[in-house]
Amino acid sequence: MAEPLTVVSNMPVARVTPRPDGRKEVSFARSVPMPTYLVALFIGELDVLQDELDGIALAIYTVRGKAAHAQFAMQATKDILRHFNDYFGERYLLPKLDQVALPGGFGGAMENWGAILYNESLLLVDPQASSLRQQQRVFGIVAHEIAHQWFGNLVTMAWWDNLWLNEGFATWMATRTAERFHPQWRSRLRAALNASEAMAEDARRTTHPVQTPVHDDARAFDLFDAITYTKGEAFLHMLEAYLGEGVFRDGVRRYLRAHRLSNATTADLWHHLAEASGRDVRAFAAPWVEQPGLPRVDVSQRCEDGRGVARLEQRRFTLNDPQAAPLAWPVPVTLLLDGGERRRALLGASPIELRLDDCRPVHVAGEGYFRVRYDGATAQRLARQFARLGVAERQRLLGDTFALVQAGETDLADYLRLLEATAGESDRFVLAQAIESFAFLRNLLDAPRERAAFDDRLVRILRPPLARIGWSAQPGEDSEWPTLRAALIRALGLAGDPEVVREARALFAAHATQPIKPAIRGAVLDVVGRHADAATFERLLGLLRGATAVEHRWEFQSALRHATDPALRLRWWNLLLEGELPPGEATYNLQFAGASSDSAEEAWQFLLANLARVYAKASPRGRSYVLPEAASAFSDASRADELIRLTRQHLDAGALYQAEKAADAIRLAAAVKARQGKALRDWVAARGGA
Numbered sequence: 001m002a003e004p005l006t007v008v009s010n011m012p013v014a015r016v017t018p019r020p021d022g023r024k025e026v027s028f029a030r031s032v033p034m035p036t037y038l039v040a041l042f043i044g045e046l047d048v049l050q051d052e053l054d055g056i057a058l059a060i061y062t063v064r065g066k067a068a069h070a071q072f073a074m075q076a077t078k079d080i081l082r083h084f085n086d087y088f089g090e091r092y093l094l095p096k097l098d099q100v101a102l103p104g105g106f107g108g109a110m111e112n113w114g115a116i117l118y119n120e121s122l123l124l125v126d127p128q129a130s131s132l133r134q135q136q137r138v139f140g141i142v143a144h145e146i147a148h149q150w151f152g153n154l155v156t157m158a159w160w161d162n163l164w165l166n167e168g169f170a171t172w173m174a175t176r177t178a179e180r181f182h183p184q185w186r187s188r189l190r191a192a193l194n195a196s197e198a199m200a201e202d203a204r205r206t207t208h209p210v211q212t213p214v215h216d217d218a219r220a221f222d223l224f225d226a227i228t229y230t231k232g233e234a235f236l237h238m239l240e241a242y243l244g245e246g247v248f249r250d251g252v253r254r255y256l257r258a259h260r261l262s263n264a265t266t267a268d269l270w271h272h273l274a275e276a277s278g279r280d281v282r283a284f285a286a287p288w289v290e291q292p293g294l295p296r297v298d299v300s301q302r303c304e305d306g307r308g309v310a311r312l313e314q315r316r317f318t319l320n321d322p323q324a325a326p327l328a329w330p331v332p333v334t335l336l337l338d339g340g341e342r343r344r345a346l347l348g349a350s351p352i353e354l355r356l357d358d359c360r361p362v363h364v365a366g367e368g369y370f371r372v373r374y375d376g377a378t379a380q381r382l383a384r385q386f387a388r389l390g391v392a393e394r395q396r397l398l399g400d401t402f403a404l405v406q407a408g409e410t411d412l413a414d415y416l417r418l419l420e421a422t423a424g425e426s427d428r429f430v431l432a433q434a435i436e437s438f439a440f441l442r443n444l445l446d447a448p449r450e451r452a453a454f455d456d457r458l459v460r461i462l463r464p465p466l467a468r469i470g471w472s473a474q475p476g477e478d479s480e481w482p483t484l485r486a487a488l489i490r491a492l493g494l495a496g497d498p499e500v501v502r503e504a505r506a507l508f509a510a511h512a513t514q515p516i517k518p519a520i521r522g523a524v525l526d527v528v529g530r531h532a533d534a535a536t537f538e539r540l541l542g543l544l545r546g547a548t549a550v551e552h553r554w555e556f557q558s559a560l561r562h563a564t565d566p567a568l569r570l571r572w573w574n575l576l577l578e579g580e581l582p583p584g585e586a587t588y589n590l591q592f593a594g595a596s597s598d599s600a601e602e603a604w605q606f607l608l609a610n611l612a613r614v615y616a617k618a619s620p621r622g623r624s625y626v627l628p629e630a631a632s633a634f635s636d637a638s639r640a641d642e643l644i645r646l647t648r649q650h651l652d653a654g655a656l657y658q659a660e661k662a663a664d665a666i667r668l669a670a671a672v673k674a675r676q677g678k679a680l681r682d683w684v685a686a687r688g689g690a
């Protein structure tokens with residue numbers, strides 16, 4: 001290859017031989033045995049940042065001029081690698097660990113042994129321009145990919161049905177490692193938010209067990225989903241707590257030692273954890289991994305002769321699948337007593353009763369992959385005491401109650417009362433749980449007038465939290481407030497809060513001389529884009545065309561995607577079709593066009609009218625997501641049928657699973673609309689209150 005080019009592969013360079021024609025020949029050391037999916041070779045004009053840890057050579061390669069932005073990832077790599085060398089009891093096996101930041105053409109990260117690949121937006125941190133959220137993202141992904149160097153690379157799943165062993169484990173390890181090095185990030189609460197989304201998928205008809213039989217490679221791609229990653233993670237948090245941290249680690253070490261440079265299955269992991277703990281691990285673990293779905297724990301409380309009795313009972317929880325097979329799980333439940341005392345219980349298929357010293361009320365702690373339903377009196381009392389519950393418990397109560405509404409097991413009014421209570425909330429994780437439900441609820445309203453009234457309610461709930469934390473950082477503030485600030489600005493601005501729109505426009509107007517703070521920049525730009533006139537739209541487009549940093553490119557695209565003015569959004573969609581962006585980015589922007597611009601119907605019609613051109617831009621795999629994502633804001637069952645029909649008509653059978661998942665979500669929304677639509681319309685029409 002030519003002299004200025006750098007080449008990176010799994011193993012270190014063994015030899016560089018100059019050739020008479022001025023080029024060079026590069027040879028690599030012989031690799032250790034590894035699965036073919038980990039083989040990597042990168043060539044380019046690259047800059048490098050180098051370091052070293054305990055004799056392991058570390059390097060991060062970037063395109064020219066960006067190596068300084070790899071400092072944060074390098075420090076994270078050193079912390080993480082040192083910790084893993086200790087935790088796994090097996091040192092990282094190769095003499096070097098390279099990481100490569102690619103500017104485009106590849107969207108995620110891939111754990112190639114000794115030569116991990118990232119899209120640069122997931123690895124680089126510009127100390128001048130990046131947000132705290134970006135640091136958290138980078139730390140989490142680096143920890144995930146480095147965990148794979150053991151779970152996946154040193155020991156490889158025997159077949160795709162054990163994919164969760166790779167992905168669930170790496171995701172669990174990343175959360176745990178972030179907790180260890182950055183406790184102020186409160187990564188477990190973020191994991192709980194993710195788990196809530198996974199539970200929403202897992203409670204539907206289209207779910208699958210964490211460990212799913214895979215009969216051909218093509219189907220394996222569908223398993224890279226929230227069930228495999230997030231339910232896998234949530235289950236491992238429960239398993240570690242059940243066995244104890246030290247015992248769990250000991251079992252993991254035995255497993256890695258026994259299967260290093262070879263394959264393993266879930267059964268092998270149970271075997272070694274059982275050896276380490278002396279307990280029947282399979283009996284605890286198999287129901288979580290081999291059965292689809294999740295439990296709902298019913299909690300009721302009564303008072304007998306001045307002493308309390310808490311009764312716990314479980315059944316399978318589904319959102320829209322009354323015919324689902326009745327299943328049970330071993331559920332570790334932690335009860336919190338008023339006064340802070342904790343009582344642990346393992347709930348099996350039969351109900352259990354816990355005797356308490358007095359009749360003070362109890363509630364369930366935040367951790368654990370299950371939904372909770374309280375008896376009526378307890379539910380009302382908890383709603384009244386909402387502000388006094390812990391953060392994880394407020395987050396759980398909101399998530400559980402919303403899920404019960406979707407399942408038709410409680411009234412929407414119960415959830416709306418909690419939602420109104422979040423006007424007094426300042427915790428980012430609790431508010432995130434609330435904000436997530438707004439989009440689902442809003443999509444249940446068909447008339448523009450009703451949606452506008454809904455936005456007014458949303459503004460009244462979210463204004464007080466933004467007023468409390470303000471637009472700029474306060475000295476010594478909660479480390480998650482910058483992220484919360486961005487979420488509130490975005491939600492309020494997209495809902496049309498005139499004060500937020502005015503402030504966002506002012507920041508944008510001044511941004512050439514006074515850069516917008518990285519933490520809120522994306523949110524401010526989305527608000528500006530949503531309410532853009534033609535001149536603002538052209539300015540945003542000019543900024544996109546001049547942007548080089550990947551983070552900025554995504555932010556300007558997002559801003560343009562949010563434009564809702566009919567002429568402007570059509571101009572954006574046509575630019576995407578005509579090659580304004582690389583094909584992968586164009587496809588992404590087109591499939592989320594409707595959701596971002598609040599015009600799902602118009603975007604849907606545009607996609608259908610230009611479907612061949614859109615599909616030509618998407619990868620064969622990416623095609624199966626285009627219509628399902630675009631249809632996700634619909635709440636009429638007829639659209640679910642249309643989605644399935646179109647998918648059958650235009651794509652092969654491999655695309656059907658994504659369409660069926662999206663169709664099922666639309667039917668769920670339609671069912672909730674039929675049950676709760678009137679209550680929701682009454683709520684948005686009501687004046688006063690929060």
Ligand SMILES: [Zn+2]
Nearest residue numbers: 144166167170
């Ligand atoms: Zn992974």
